[in-house]
Amino acid sequence: xxxxxxxxxxxxxxxxxxxxxxxxxxxxxxxxxxxxxxxxxxxxxxxxxxxxxxxxxxxxxxxxxxxxxxxxxxxxxxxxxxxxxxxxxxxxxxxxxxxxxxxxxxxxxxxxxxxxxxxxxxxxxxxxxxxxxxxxxxxxxxxxxxxxxxxxxxxxxxxxxxxxxxxxxxxxxxxxxxxxxxxxxxxxxxxxxxxxxxxxxxxxxxxxxxxxxxxxxxxxxxxxxxxxxxxxxxxxxxxxxxxxxxxxxxxxxxxxxxxxxxxxxxxxxxxxxxxxxxxxxxxxxxxxxxxxxxxxxxxxxxxxxxxxxxxxxxxxxxxxxxxxxxxxxxxxxxxxxxxxxxxxxxxxxxxxxxxxxxxxxxxxxxxxxxxxxxxxxxxxxxxxxxxxxxxxxxxxxxxxxxxxxxxxxxxxxxxxxx
Numbered sequence: 414x415x416x417x418x419x420x421x422x423x424x425x426x427x428x429x430x431x432x433x434x435x436x437x438x439x440x441x442x443x444x445x446x447x448x449x450x451x452x453x454x455x456x457x458x459x460x461x462x463x464x465x466x467x468x469x470x471x472x473x474x475x476x477x478x479x480x481x482x483x484x485x486x487x488x489x490x491x492x493x494x495x496x497x498x499x500x501x502x503x504x505x506x507x508x509x510x511x512x513x514x515x516x517x518x519x520x521x522x523x524x525x526x527x528x529x530x531x532x533x534x535x536x537x538x539x540x541x542x543x544x545x546x547x548x549x550x551x552x553x554x555x556x557x558x559x560x561x562x563x564x565x566x567x568x569x570x571x572x573x574x575x576x577x578x579x580x581x582x583x584x585x586x587x588x589x590x591x592x593x594x595x596x597x598x599x600x601x602x603x604x605x606x607x608x609x610x611x612x613x614x615x616x617x618x619x620x621x622x623x624x625x626x627x628x629x630x631x632x633x634x635x636x637x638x639x640x641x642x643x644x645x646x647x648x649x650x651x652x653x654x655x656x657x658x659x660x661x662x663x664x665x666x667x668x669x670x671x672x673x674x675x676x677x678x679x680x681x682x683x684x685x686x687x688x689x690x691x692x693x694x695x696x697x698x699x700x701x702x703x704x705x706x707x708x709x710x711x712x713x714x715x716x717x718x719x720x721x722x723x724x725x726x727x728x729x730x731x732x733x734x735x736x737x738x739x740x741x742x743x744x745x746x747x748x749x750x751x752x753x754x755x756x757x758x759x760x761x762x763x764x765x766x767x768x769x770x771x772x773x774x775x776x777x778x779x780x781x782x783x784x785x786x787x788x789x790x791x792x793x794x795x796x797x798x799x800x801x802x803x804x805x806x807x808x809x810x811x812x813x814x815x816x817x818x819x820x821x822x823x824x825x826x827x828x829x830x831x
Contacts, residue, residue, distance in 0.1 A: 417606065417661075436460055454704070593621060595706055597623050601663065611669070628646040747796050
């Protein structure tokens with residue numbers, strides 16, 4: 414295997430330093446106090462395309478032979494790599510066909526078109542990144558165009574690794590040692606690049622890769638000893654919803670990444686809201702992974718210097734309602750049930766008075782089926798003031814309807830009814 418080196422990454426840095434924004438490494442007082450350590454945020458959400466992906470995309474296209482660029486380039490992306498390619502192609506006047514999954518948030522599609530202008534054509538193909546990538550590779554081959562891989566390419570990895578160059582430059586200037594470095598994993602381009610550089614300049618720094626709980630493709634590769642295709646992925650963290658990591662990113666991560674963590678998508682949502690309300694930082698789900706993982710290592714990082722890479726800030730404002738909902742469910746405050754309800758006047762008032770706590774609220778009340786009986790099934794959403802009240806609520810509900818259904822125990826039914 415051809416390996417990425419510190420020198421490769423430094424060459425990429427020299428090429429990119431006049432092109433990309435040198436994003437700030439910010440001390441975060443709120444997170445530092447919360448976790449009793451020194452937390453620094455590497456703000457790649459402030460990059461020109463609001464993501465680190467510009468680094469790898471620009472460098473990879475810059476390294477592509479000129480004769481290959483005449484026919485244009487092709488890429489596949491869930492959003493951020495596409496924006497990096499679009500920006501680069503507009504700057505270099507190179508045409509690009511960009512394949513994106515049909516599930517990509519509209520905000521990211523619009524940004525790709527904005528950054529790419531007339532040089533870029535967007536094709537929405539497949540429900541997942543992997544399906545989109547397969548179509549893109551076939552198209553590139555059929556049309557003799559260069560395929561700009563989103564992660565499994567040494568030039569991409571070198572470009573992403575320049576994030577770590579800046580981190581350690583600033584740490585040196587500020588005279589502190591980086592004890593922990595946390596970064597998101599989708600296909601593994603970022604974590605393989607930064608871990609390669611980190612271990613060459615600061616071997617004692619613990620590099621932690623963070624995946625969404627529902628898309629642990631790097632963990633699967635570690636377990637099987639090679640990249641494997643997951644049967645399915647949870648698509649919510651769209652920037653990291655990759656079914657299979659690359660062979661290059663796997664090999665480098667296996668050698669240089671110290672720990673892999675998986676974060677519940679609900680925890681990611683809570684982090685997004687916390688970063689926005691406490692620090693006025695807008696992050697996308699994948700961009701929140703590194704900060705979300707602090708909760709999992711909080712006992713290990715006390716008193717340490719911790720850097721979290723905020724990998725992207727391309728969050729669609731239309732998703733905020735879903736993000737809040739997922740956060741409340743994860744925090745144990747919002748619950749959904751199917752319960753048989755008396756079909757008579759005053760029944761709801763009695764339920765509120767006798768079953769709910771004084772500070773609890775009904776967020777949804779919907780008969781699933783009108784029946785000519787004394788009772789009918791209702792989808793009931795309840796928001797608790799305190800999650801510790803749940804056992805008391807469940808006990809009272811069992812008295813009200815011994816056959817009630819807790820939809821948190823029935824994912825398929827939840828998806829159907831909620």
